[in-house]
Amino acid sequence: METSKIVKALATVQDPNTGQDIITANMVLHLKVEAPNVSFTLQLPKLDADYKQQLNFACQEAIMGIYPEANVHVHMQNPGATAAAGQGGGPKKGNPLPHVRNIIAVASGKGGVGKSTVSVNLALALQELGGAVGLLDADVYGPSAPTMLGLQGQKPKVEKIYGKPKIKPLFAYGMPVMSTGFVVEPEQAVVLRGPRLSGIIKQFLEECVWPPLDYLIVDLPPGTGDVQLSLVQTVSVTGAVLVTTPQEVALSDAIKAMNMFFLPDVQVPVLGVVENMSWFTPAELPDNKYYLFGKDGGKSLAKKSNSMLLGQIPIVQSIREGGDDGKPAFLDKENTLIREAWMKVAKNVARQTALRNEMMGATKVVEVKS
């Protein structure tokens, strides 16, 4: 029996959660080969019986495929206490995304304030800071991620892993992306009823092979509704980022969105506020700031939500153009002003998330009441 052949065979076994092979994912430890005995420890991010059985069976099958006489013993281990494997301070039983450390919901009171623009550019800036980041565009009524990331017309592939169909996210700029826009036409979404929409979001969280991530950014539809509820009922949301424009009207709607996260049953901490379209600076007058939509809306919302102003993003033509062209403004290395503004937001989000995780345990998943 050759150890290298056994390692190669084990490299064909996929973690049904992430789609990654168990060797690359460093899940196999203490491999011992003493013919005909093969034993090793399999480090698992979660311990539900179905998942354990699937992996055990797949490992046995892979090794016995090359050494039919092998006597394979797989010892299953859950690192449990290591916070690295779980969201907000440790993995939980039944958690569909144990390999995603932080799930961050981006929310706004009303549409058009730039929530999708913030989600996309924040995700890319966090990636540049060294994080493994994914984007879930859950804005069923106006999914913008496909256009903003140049993925229009593409469809994610469905692949069977141990007999169960799993959706493989698409990739843009090195980042895994799922969007309701890949599977539902916007006109169709408007007529779909709540339970169907929530079902799609649940499916994207439970049946998608997200790779291991430091952050999954979830772009929510504006306001409060079924999708928001479905998210907090399916996964432990680490925190919310609120997006607003500086004017009063946007602010009163944003407060309603904020209040949803503070409901006694929900209790998702607000990490902070991004004020978008804060001012306009004409190219020919770079030192002038025109406050077209008023001032201080972000600051005021941060105060009301007992959080911080994560950053202010000015109105810049290239932000809209970047969104329309599938190349987000953050990626334009020449536009240092814009890049710095997004970087500031990303650094603050990373810092606030770390602080939050230090100070409190994982957010409770909201129980579904029938």
Ligand SMILES: Nc1ncnc2c1ncn2[C@@H]1O[C@H](COP(=O)(O)OP(=O)(O)OP(=O)(O)O)[C@@H](O)[C@H]1O
């Ligand atoms: N800071 C900005 N400067 C210039 N244009 C911007 C800025 N932020 C957003 N936009 C543009 O405003 C429009 C609306 O933005 P976006 O789609 O991000 O908003 P939204 O809040 O997600 O809206 P909806 O919820 O309706 O999808 C887009 O065309 C976008 O490119």
